[in-house]
Amino acid sequence: MKREPWKPRKVAIVGAGSVGSTFAYALAQSGPAEEIVLIDRDRRLAEGQALDLAHGLPFFPPAEIRAGDYPDCGDARLTVITAGARQKPGESRLDLLKRNARIIEEIVAEIEASGFSGVTVVVSNPVDVLTWVAAKKAGGGLGRVIGSGTVLDSARFRYLLSKHCGVDPRNVHAYVLGEHGDSEFAAWSLTHLAGTRIDDYCPVCGKCNDWERQRREIEETVRNSAYHVIDYKGATYFAVGLALVRIAEAVLRNRNSVLTVSVPLEGEYGLEGVCLSLPCLVNESGAARIIESPLPEKELAALKNSAAVLREEIASLNKGPDHDN
Numbered sequence: 548m549k550r551e552p553w554k555p556r557k558v559a560i561v562g563a564g565s566v567g568s569t570f571a572y573a574l575a576q577s578g579p580a581e582e583i584v585l586i587d588r589d590r591r592l593a594e595g596q597a598l599d600l601a602h603g604l605p606f607f608p609p610a611e612i613r614a615g616d617y618p619d620c621g622d623a624r625l626t627v628i629t630a631g632a633r634q635k636p637g638e639s640r641l642d643l644l645k646r647n648a649r650i651i652e653e654i655v656a657e658i659e660a661s662g663f664s665g666v667t668v669v670v671s672n673p674v675d676v677l678t679w680v681a682a683k684k685a686g687g688g689l690g691r692v693i694g695s696g697t698v699l700d701s702a703r704f705r706y707l708l709s710k711h712c713g714v715d716p717r718n719v720h721a722y723v724l725g726e727h728g729d730s731e732f733a734a735w736s737l738t739h740l741a742g743t744r745i746d747d748y749c750p751v752c753g754k755c756n757d758w759e760r761q762r763r764e765i766e767e768t769v770r771n772s773a774y775h776v777i778d779y780k781g782a783t784y785f786a787v788g789l790a791l792v793r794i795a796e797a798v799l800r801n802r803n804s805v806l807t808v809s810v811p812l813e814g815e816y817g818l819e820g821v822c823l824s825l826p827c828l829v830n831e832s833g834a835a836r837i838i839e840s841p842l843p844e845k846e847l848a849a850l851k852n853s854a855a856v857l858r859e860e861i862a863s864l865n866k867g868p869d870h871d872n
Contacts (some may be wrong), residue, residue: 554581554582554622554623554624555624555799555831556579556580556581556582556624556799557580557581557582557583557584557622557623557624557625558574558580558582558583558584558623558624558625558626558627558795558799559584559586559615559619559620559623559625559626559627559658560583560584560585560586560626560627560629561586561587561620561626561627561628561629561630561654561658562586562587562628562629562630562631562670562671563585563586563587563589563592563593563596563597563614564587564592564629564630565782565784566629566670566782566784566787566788567585567587567596567627567629567630568585568596568600569784569785569787569788570627570629570670570787570788570791570792571583571585571596571597571600571612572600572788573788573789573791573792574791574792574795575600575603575604575607575608575610575612576607576608577608577792577796578607578608578610579792579795579796579799579800580610580795580799581609581610581611582610582611582612583600583610583611583612583613584613584614584615584619584620584623585597585612585613585614585615586614586615586616586617586619586620587614587630588630590614593614593615594614596614597612597613597614600612601613617657617658617660617661618661619661620657620658620661620663621661621662621663622662623663623665624665624666624798624799624831625665625666625667625668625795625798625799626658626663626665626666626667626668627667627668627670627791627795628651628654628655628667628668628669628670628671628681629670629671630650630654630671631647631650631651631671631672631677632646632647632650641863644673644676644860644863644864645864647671647672647677648676648677648680648864650671651669651671651677651680651681651684652680652681652684655667655680655681655684655685655692656684658685659684659685666690666691666692666693666798666831666832666833667681667685667691667692667693668693668694668695668791668794668795668798668808669681669692669693669694669695669809670694670695670787670791672727673727673728673860674694674695674696674727674809675694675696675726675727675728675809675821675822675823675824675857676822676857676860676861676864677694678692678693678694678696678809678810678811678822679811679821679822679857679861680864682811682822690810690827690829690832690833690834690835690836691832691833692833693794693808693809693810693827693829693833693834694727694808694809694810694822694824695727695787695790695791695794695808695809696727696806696807696808696809696810696823696824697722697723697724697725697727697731697807697809697824698790698793698794698806698807698808698824699727699786699787699790700723700727700731700769700770700772700807700824701721701722701723701807702716702786702789702790703723703768703769703772703786704721704722704723704733704765704766704769705719705720705721707765707768707769708721708738708740708745708765711749711754711761711765712740712748712749712752712754713752713754714740718740718741719738719740720737720738720739720740721733721734721737721738721739721745722734722737722738722807722826723769723807723824724807724823724824724825724826724846724849724850724853725823725824725849725850725852725853725854726823726824726853726856726857727809727824728856729770729856730849730852730853730856730857731769731770731824731853732766732846732849732850732853733762733765733766733769734842734846735762735846736841736842736843736846737826737840737842746758749761793806794806794808794829797829797830798829798830798831798833799831801830801831802829802830803828803829803830803835804828804829804830805826805827805828805829805838806826806827806829807824807825807826807827808824808827808829808834809822809823809824810822810823810824810825810827810834810837812825812837812854815837815839816839816842816847816850816851817851818850818851818854820858820861821854821857821858821861822857823850823853823854823857825837825838825839826838826840
């Protein structure tokens with residue numbers, strides 16, 4: 548299939564449910580996209596979401612918002628995949644993973660058949676494993692297919708530190724690395740406020756009674772944040788929609804932003820054969836470069852543990868008769 552020339556500010560969103568539609572809403576309000584196309588196997592849902600959003604155009608920056616289909620990806624600069632299956636009663640986590648892997652493969656095949664030559668962002672969970680599946684299916688360079696990774700987790704981390712330290716969250720620089728899941732970890736060694744390492748700032752800020760304990764509590768709260776939101780309201784979509792806008796802006800506006808997106812590793816930190824989140828330079832080509840900052844031994848061990856967890860999940864996709872490959 549011949550690659551189509553892309554429109555620099557066109558975004559196709561595959562999946563018009565809560566996450567996809569919330570992202571479309573936030574993207575329309577923020578203004579980096581001139582054309583937003585919603586694609587869903589339920590065409591009526593996509594039509595309804597697009598119409599509802601279009602009715603708000605008098606209050607948005609100028610943009611075209613409509614429902615479409617996979618051929619609309621052909622000239623898009625960015626395609627974002629939020630679609631995925633929900634767990635059925637009695638279905639195992641592995642069976643659900645295999646089902647979602649097949650769905651992602653089918654979606655990527657449709658996107659590639661359109662002649663798409665832009666950047667794909669995978670949001671569907673488990674995002675690191677499904678990003679690996681999508682990257683293998685699509686091929687291309689290091690960062691052409693990326694996952695939303697721990698961009699949201701890092702935002703949660705910054706928010707909690709800002710509350711703890713009494714500092715604007717936009718002035719807190721902090722990253723959560725590894726899996727977007729239970730094996731993720733806070734990179735305390737890379738965390739700072741105004742150039743001051745967090746480990747130097749917090750013990751003398753006058754608000755810390757037991758900094759080591761408070762560090763553990765903050766990290767645990769970040770790791771469990773999604774579970775708490777899901778317990779309260781059934782799903783998370785507002786904050787992830789905003790995190791996706793941040794990624795979209797980096798691509799559409801060629802920002803060279805440092806974001807913890809999920810990318811295939813090719814020897815960084817001695818790891819390969821897995822997708823996970825590290826600080827990456829994100830621009831119009833996707834994840835242009837992984838920023839391989841030195842990590843202390845404890846954090847490097849946590850990164851390797853996260854990679855091992857994800858490798859095991861990737862390997863599980865090839866087990867059993869129900870995987871089509």
